[in-house]
Amino acid sequence: MGHIFDQGFRPFFLLAGLWGGLTVPLWLASHGGIVEIAPAYGDRNWHAHELLFGYAATAVAGFLLTAIPNWTGRLPVKGWPLAALAGIWVAGRVAMLSAGAIGLVAAAISDLAFLGALIAIAIREIIRGHNWRNLVVIGLVVLLFIANTLFHVSVATGAQPDFALRMAIATFIMLIVLIGGRIVPSFTRNWLAKRGSKPPASFGRIDRIAMVASALALVTWVTMPFATSTATLAAVASLALLLRLARWRGWATFREPLLLVLHLGYLFVPLGFLAIAAGPWAAVPNGSVIHLWTVGAIGTITLAVMTRASLGHTGRMLTASSVTTVLYAAMIGAALLRALAPVTTIYAELLLLSAAAWSAALLGFAVAFWPVLTGPRRVATA
Structure with a gap:
């Protein structure tokens, strides 16, 4: 454990795996009346909040704290300081569970402190490093902070926090569209170049159209989730993103799951838009849309990035072991099962299978990568 606070990805990827894997069984136990968890929020709202702001935001924090030194050239x-930030995160999770005892205001302040501190650190590093290009990424994290604030305000005033939750999901999806649009073709290009294969297409008009169309469709989905205009914009975004993804030549990476999983995770973004586009005509359940994005896109991409960054930044081979490949399969299986569950007659059974696969993927990551995240860096071999 002596190296756990050497770099940002170490504590936050480990915390993300542990908490993400435990949150779902805790929610199911609460939903089934076995235990009582966060009654001040309700098990459904607590579940949604903790997977978005407890798990996904933690994975984003690990990524940002590792990427920003590369962006800025700073240490x-x-x-x-990193241990203190992790402590703030832990305090937020405890506060969310004990809101009934400490009050909703105290719980909200404690929970919001983590993203607030992360934003302050990120802005300081970006400004001192004169890395203005990546301020847009920090801007999206600010939107997450605003969405989290709206969540707490909604709960405190007795309203359902659906708008805030959609805003958070949309922001995570835009982060994937933006950051994924950088790293997926870049990693693919490097891997294919070593094998003398044709590289992915360079950034161009299709990429710009896909990003703008995604942003517009996400804004309308947040504000008017069931409108026909939203479905139309979602169809455009889905088509543009599929074209963008095809240009990255993901099919050529099938021999390396560490890379292929990034393409598969990104695929869930246009699939979510496609489900929205089909909604008015095919009556696609809202739960299917949400979980194509939350479990499929967010879950798969975060797991893919956590495994790759953990290996790469500790000097290990950039290749997926058989265990890691099973973790990817579990996460993708969880997404497909959860998205299909609302349109079947065995909803409860598929929900349980999806939950088990999700938890197996993240807890499996925490166990398998514990020595990587807590141990010393190796001399790079690849």
Whole structure:
């Protein structure tokens, strides 16, 4: 454990795996009346909040704290400052569970402190490093903070926080569209170049159209989720994203699951838009749309990035072991089962299978990568 606070990805990827894997069984136990969890929020709202702001935001924090030194050329946040940030995260999780005892205002302040501190650190590093290009990424994290604030305000005023949750989901999807649009073709290009294969297409008009169409469709989905105009914009975004993804030549990476999973995870973004586009005519359940994005896109991409970054930044081979490949399969299986569950007659059974696969993927990551995240860096071999 002596190296856990050497770099941002170490504590936050480990915390993301552990908490993400435990949150779903805790929610199911609460939903089934076995235990009582966060009654001040309700098990459904607590479940949604903790998977978005407890799990996904933590994975984003690990990525940002590792990427920002590369963007700026500055030393990474580590040691006691990093430990303090992790402590703020832990305090937020405890506060969300004990809101009934400490009050909703105290719980909200404690929970919001993590993203607030992360944003302050990120802005400081971006400004000092004069890395203005990536301020847009920090801007999206600010939107996550606003969405989290709206969640707490909604709960405190007795309203359902659906708008805030859609805003958070949309922001995570836009982060995937933006950051995924950088790293997926870049990693693919490097891998294919070593094998003398044709590289992915360079950034161009299709990419710009896909990003703008995605942003517009997400804004309308947040504000008017069931409108025909939203479905139309979602159809355009889905088509543009599929064209963008095809140009990255993901099919040529099938021999390396560490890379292929990034393409498969990104595929869930246009699939979610496609489900929205089909909604007014095919009566696609809202739950299917949400879980194509939350479990499929967010879950798969975060797991893919956590495994790859953990290996790469600790000097290990950039290749997926058989165990890691099983973790990817479990996450993708969880997404497909959860998206299909609302349109079948065995909803409860598929829900349980999906939950088990989700938890197996993330807890499996925490166990398998524990030595990687807590141990010393190796001399790079690849």
